[in-house]
Amino acid sequence: MALTSEDILFHAFAAVATISAILVVFLSNPIYSALFLALTMSVLSIFYFMLNAPFVAVAQLTVYAGAVMVLFIMVVMLFDLKREHEDVLKISPVMIAKIIGAALLCGFLVGVSWLGMSANQNNPSTVVAPQTMAKDLDKTKPVVAMADKPENPDEDLTAAEQNNLVDVKGAPETAKKDVPTKETRLSPDEFGSTASLSKKLFSKYVFAFEAVSLLLLVAIVGAVALAKSRGGTHHVAR
Amino acid sequence: MLPDNLVGLLHVGLNHYLVLSGLLFSIGVFGVLVKKNAIVILMSIELMLNAVNLDFVAFSKYGHNIDGQAMVFFVMTIAAAEASVGLAIAVAVFKRFKEVNISKFENLKG
Numbered sequence: 001m002a003l004t005s006e007d008i009l010f011h012a013f014a015a016v017a018t019i020s021a022i023l024v025v026f027l028s029n030p031i032y033s034a035l036f037l038a039l040t041m042s043v044l045s046i047f048y049f050m051l052n053a054p055f056v057a058v059a060q061l062t063v064y065a066g067a068v069m070v071l072f073i074m075v076v077m078l079f080d081l082k083r084e085h086e087d088v089l090k091i092s093p094v095m096i097a098k099i100i101g102a103a104l105l106c107g108f109l110v111g112v113s114w115l116g117m118s119a120n121q122n123n124p125s126t127v128v129a130p131q132t133m134a135k136d137l138d139k140t141k142p143v144v145a146m147a148d149k150p151e152n153p154d155e156d157l158t159a160a161e162q163n164n165l166v167d168v169k170g171a172p173e174t175a176k177k178d179v180p181t182k183e184t185r186l187s188p189d190e191f192g193s194t195a196s197l198s199k200k201l202f203s204k205y206v207f208a209f210e211a212v213s214l215l216l217l218v219a220i221v222g223a224v225a226l227a228k229s230r231g232g233t234h235h236v237a238r
Numbered sequence: 239m240l241p242d243n244l245v246g247l248l249h250v251g252l253n254h255y256l257v258l259s260g261l262l263f264s265i266g267v268f269g270v271l272v273k274k275n276a277i278v279i280l281m282s283i284e285l286m287l288n289a290v291n292l293d294f295v296a297f298s299k300y301g302h303n304i305d306g307q308a309m310v311f312f313v314m315t316i317a318a319a320e321a322s323v324g325l326a327i328a329v330a331v332f333k334r335f336k337e338v339n340i341s342k343f344e345n346l347k348g
Contacts, residue, residue, distance in 0.1 A: 114257060200304055
């Protein structure tokens, strides 16, 4: 058992992402914060590539590392922030409470994930899933047909029951009782491809898709209206 | 080389992504709590949203369910809208107060 190249890449990029995220918060010049945030987002898109999500990775690069960061940097450059010098770690009771709160949240999130890791090593339910999937692959219908097919309530019910069983009886049941739902029957090549994602987007999530387009329209109008207004509803006597 | 125990620990799984995402999320929370610059606070919020996106994609891969990626798509869209509106508000506030330090405009009444 040796480290694969994916492992090494993950840890290197995870270090880069964490350090640049910390720099986003701790640097006092907002331009540097924005540039390190762009670095964090680019590294996250590499993680998406490693996670078999090429469409999400490219969208991350164009939308976040491209568009959103350009917006941030442009706004930062519009403002004259030269005289901004804030003491991030000024010692006061409120600041200590904030730091303790953030540290507690960090410890909680990381601790829960880490404990989940040791539980997963005893019972690797996530590792078992591909085998079950491959076993069931031959008796499945083509993916296109399944995407068009309406939801089968019985199947969902059994899946939900299985989940309940797992929750009640604890982890050891998971490996055997892991019934693949409709989504898990995608073949490994099919999984994560842009085609399968877009099938999902335009069948199951088509309403949300249209709602999001409406939201973007509202955001455009709202942003223009806000940016045009001269300091809100009231004019200032300067 | 490395002992087997450590190699097993370093072998990338779902939980490595969860730990990384938890770290990024708490750094974002820390930024929102501590920073005084309104724009950097918006950046910290983007950091938190990105951490959640990483969770979505990781669960999508290790749970073999592509719904997570669809959800990331929506989160990204809404985050972009949020960033544009938030920055427009920041621009309006800066025009009004000549200031982006949030402690300087505690009372927002006209």
